[in-house]
Amino acid sequence: MMSKTKIVLAVTGSVAAYKSAEIARRLMDESLSVHVAMTANAEKFITPLTFAALTGNHVLRHGYPAPGDDPMPHITFQRGASLILIAPATANIIGKLANGIADDMLSSMLMASDAPVLVAPAMNANMYNHPSVRKNIETLKQLGAGFIGPATGELACGETGEGKMERVENIVSQVLDRLDLGRDLLGRKILVTAGGAREPIDPVRFIGNRSSGKMGVAIAQAAARRGADVTLVAGAMEIPVPEDIETIYAPTALEMMRTVQERFTDSDVLVMAAAVGDYRARSVASGKIKEKESWDLSLVRNPDIIAKMCALRNKQIVVGFAAETDNAEKSGREKLLRKNMDMIVVNDVSRDDIGFGSDYNEVVIITRSGETIKPQKMSKREIGEIILDRIAGMLTGGYGDRGLVGGRT
């Protein structure tokens, strides 16, 4: 496994420090190794234990090292870091960094580093607008530091104005932009479907399935991080959709079919991670069906979206998912060939430690060229990265899987 990119998250004494835990979490979700440094005042707002537990890494704290500890933590802590993010950044730390003051462990660590620095200020609007704070910010910008925010809004002090720490999502996405981690899907148009079905029976009832949307969202996020222009077509979702990805809701198979078809011609890749309903009610009642002892529901087959798209395509790479309970690998391979996909990701949904609703999955990935990849059980986002590695390879012709495309009838 590739070694992870290291980033240092420097946390200083602002109420917004509680949001740093979320920043750490989100950065780890992006497969980064997060190392937190805190000022003494930051520890008044959030504990080092929170960060140590979240990141699994040692937290750099104020004070001199005890005998036996690393004697030079301000030099060694940030070694190898690709970036230092100061979030939240107080007026104080901005002033210290701009003026070469290193009077505690965190500011000494900053001074001893040559890694790029991103600063996310958080403070009262008057503090932020104070001429000396502005001057320090200008100095830091001239020295090459990047600034994220602040935003304008209601501040912790009850006032409204400029000085609120930028939203966590924006901070994380700016960090990722700055890191420029392998953007091998830059400019590629990727359509990802995610989530389960909601086929209505009447205005209150529906036929659904247990797909949570986690796998599709993980793929959409990873693809966006790798530079792709992503559209998420969301069925019934149990998790929030990412705010920074264009999302179209399509909870029924017919809506999903229409939405996917509209965008398919323009796309380079279609990843169908949604569990589209196989059947829908033959007729949908306009009023709520009254309670009765029993009644028969008549179902009709929904269109097979992936098979239709495979028949329509010219350049597109099409990736399907199969949720199987028996003979998972064999059934998946048959499905790949029958529907003419480039790749199929098969998961065994008979296991309850993985699959539906879980953050983890254990899949078998089969490509057209006959390659079978069986990664161990891992997080859905890591599986997403493996799938995208293969897609990126296919897009550049690296895997030789594209031989038949275009030549097919």
Ligand SMILES: Cc1cc2nc3c(=O)[nH]c(=O)nc-3n(C[C@H](O)[C@H](O)[C@H](O)COP(=O)(O)O)c2cc1C
């Ligand atoms: C409740 C409370 C909230 C504070 N919030 C902020 C803040 O958001 N931004 C800021 O620059 N200072 C804030 N301060 C003041 C800083 O904590 C203070 O300037 C401190 O010296 C900063 O230390 P540090 O930069 O070493 O963490 C706050 C103080 C208190 C008591």
